Amino acid sequence: MSHSETHAEGTNYLNCQKGIWSWMTTLDHKRIALMYLFTLTFFFFVGGLSALVVRTELFAAGAQFLTPKQYNNFFTIHGVVMVFLFIVPGIPAIMGNFLLPLMIGAKDVAFPRLNLLSYYIYIIGAVMALISLVPINTLPFISQGFSDWLVNTAGLGGPVDTGWTFYAPYSLAKSGTQSAVIWMTGAAFVLGFSSILTGLNFIVTVHKLRAPGMTWGRLPVFVWATYATAIIQTLATPVVGISLLLVIMERVFGVGIFDPTLGGDPILYSHLFWFYSHPVVYIMVLPAFGVIGEIIPVFSRKPIFGYKMVCGATFGIALIGFVVWAHHMFTSIGDTAAYVFSFLTFFVAVPTAVKVFNWVSTMYKGSISFNTPMLYAMSFVFLFMIAGTTGIYLATLAVDVFYHDTYFVVAHFHYTMQGGAVIGLIAALHFWFPKMTGKMYNETISKLTFVLVMIGFNLTFLPQFVLGMKGMPRRYFDYTGLEHFDLLQTLHATSTVGAYINALGYFLALINLLYFFWFGKTKAPANPFNSLSLEWQTQSPPIHENFAETPIVTDWTYGYGTKKDA
């Protein structure tokens, strides 16, 4: 493509090249972001549907339509798909890829080829995860001998039921039905590679490709958040890589690392696993913090309150997040260690609260307009406050002894993951929709889906706090005969109804955005929300090279309500 064509009127990154091949081989960070968006949305609905299956089973006591084994399969699929295939790559791979170069005034990420490679590594991991779900040995035309080989050697015995954590020694059980653990853990290992390479790419991009004048002190908070996330991605993921690899080695070669019958220690697996998987919850939620930090100033027409504290708190969370992992093993580590990890876990609340106070202070006395992104952002602050304060309960040793492995924990982390990461992503998708697609979405329909999502979400998970407090253990197939049975029954039913409303809300949001992407008539202006951030200063959707000329930055991004904000 020649120079003049790139800059022709009406040309943008979406239409500058045509055909499926131009998408599959693209090195453009914006196109890769869109490919991630579509792939991840697919897996979001796969994970969501399996959650609905689980909730439907729990609607009433006793067995409904699943066997206990199938129930375990479905909550495992829900966990693995949502964590490894959706939330972890989620905001960094979609919004980070799209926005990071635009926000710092660069033409692309530092390593465009590596960026595309990350995407394909993600696809390989996703395919491995899907393969693990297929019980190939049950196909009618397969002989008994071949079926045994498939199960015992090739690890194709159908979906696993270990839960997404693959806890040893359960994940090491030699029974044929567990054989697909090697595919599942292998998938998580491969997806980890994708995550590492994306993080590495982002770190180098922020270090080396900032536009002239874009100093560290002028970076948008989303860039700071993505940068902190990238550091966690790069430094934490290899550790889960090796622990999952050791699970595979242990299953395939019988080396004794985690299996007690071979001299191993299952608690070591928990330590290695959570050394990654606790920081990973900050991989999920820090970028969402960044998104909220971008949306609130724009719709409050006020500079973000305490810019340095917001960015510092991001790093505070990332740093402390590395030293709290053992709170997942409070009941299996020594007392002294438990005190230390309990204290450190409380400590995470400090930078998190700093962020919440800063967002609220930003809104204080602002001229707030309630566009859909702002509604999502405000609900994020509300939901994340519930998530954070219930986290304090779980960090408290005396309380955690009673609440661990109950629905209280389930409700808590769904408030952080869904109320945090997913709501953050949806807020971002609405806010940057005009920039990504060049079209406007419909405010009325979007607000309706927002209401559905909020009602559904809270109806699903608020009752689960009470369920947990009343002693309902998590991962249980049936709750017949448990104490407070009548109450449990009512709360479970409420939660299931909520889950359906929630799913309807997400489905309508998807239809809404897809419809206006393809059939939307309203062309988006370059800067519909009057933002001062760099990505809004170029056309919507941006040209292939992002900016016609490399911008020169002279001020920070948040000069709202000042003379420059005219």
Added chain:
Amino acid sequence: MSTPTTSNAIESGPPHVHHMDAPTAYHAAKLGMWLFLATEVLLFGGLFTAFALYRYVYFAEFQAASVNLDWRMGALNTAFLIFSSFTAALAMDAAQHGDNAKVRRNILITLACGVVFLVVKYFEYKGKVAYGLFPYGVKGFENFLFVGALCLAIGASGVVIFTHNAKLKIPTILASIALVVAFYFLKGSIATISFDLANLFPFGHAHHPETKMVFNSPEFNTAYKSYFGLYYCMTGLHALHVILGMGILFWVYLKALNNRFSANYYTPVELGALYWHLVDLIWIYLFPLLYLVG
């Protein structure tokens, strides 16, 4: 907040070539490599943590089991790897001076040292197998070798295909296929020959009849299994990194064959050498931990 300028107009088309200037590209690549090395250290960090834990818990058993490793073989490999790190550094120095012939020479020496390392490692593993210290026995070891040959063949073919090296494409692919086929048909006899050798000379296996252990025997307790499990995982993962490092250096060699390096462009040599130094460094920790501390 920003004022557009016309000073820096964009020249490149969709493939995003030249989206940064050469010095920035060089520094970006170097930063990226250092970050990648950090992830590699953390990957091995999990194994070192496990080793530290079990050595503390099963101190006596780990001491007894480590007698089965031959420190002379480990020392030999250490010497070869340190020397190869030196030649890798020489290759980089040559690249900075634009001497592509010297780059090729030094890379070839480095690759040869890598091959020697793997051969020595092979004799060590085989010694363990011959003495019954491998959980899957001789048959399992043969399958291991076959998978290893397959990986090597796919890796080498991949490198030449992706570097579009027309001269080496056909020979490398043919050699790769030959390697796999040879391994498939000869793996039994290769193993037999080398086991005969192992009986003649106890290469790679410290011969201590009084402490002879057999993996699947009842008296071979779980602590020994942990020790050998960690031994195979740590040295195996390291050997995999040696092979990967050799792949990277082979790719650098192909570039040097086309005289690509000059005082202005030597990034691949530097990054390849950095990676090779890491492979060396990890071995420098593995050697005393597994062979010497006992």
